[in-house]
Amino acid sequence: MDREAILKVYNELVAKNPNFDRKGKTMPYTSANGYMFSLINKGNELGIRLSKEDTVAFDKSYGAKPFKSYGATMREYVLIPESLLTDLETLGIYLQKGFKHVMSLPPK
Template structure:
């Protein structure tokens, strides 16, 4: 399952010129010194969103908290399987995550 999600993640990230996937064992994206998406060991994908985008996501998909290495990742939503099947929409949420971290002070 993790390999399938990684393949989808890589495909979606590769279509966006604003960012690239990093990490070998823990795939992630970051910008402005902030991580905004992450694939955990369980093969679950999480995206960091603004409060407004999280509310929108919750309406559309039911926002569930994302966990990695036993910790709840605050500000991240768990990407459901239905969204993994819609790469265009997944790409839109990755872009929203990128836009959000670009609005934060750089680290």
């Protein structure tokens, strides 16, 4: 998916959730409680940070591949497969799970 298409999906996805806002101009991301929990990398891939339990569930449904940004594997992040980028309802559920996960961590 090209940059404009993924940004459109991401902006729509984030706009549907009143708990957080999109941040970042060149590297779009969401954060709460001092932690990022989603971002789009330079390869135009979306990653969402999930708890271990949610990562296991995501893996069973979609295959939890590692998410990389700037060549580094992002711990606790799953790479969102391109096939899921058209399902804003399911993506919204996982983005909310990411938000809940970082809110459960000690504030930074």
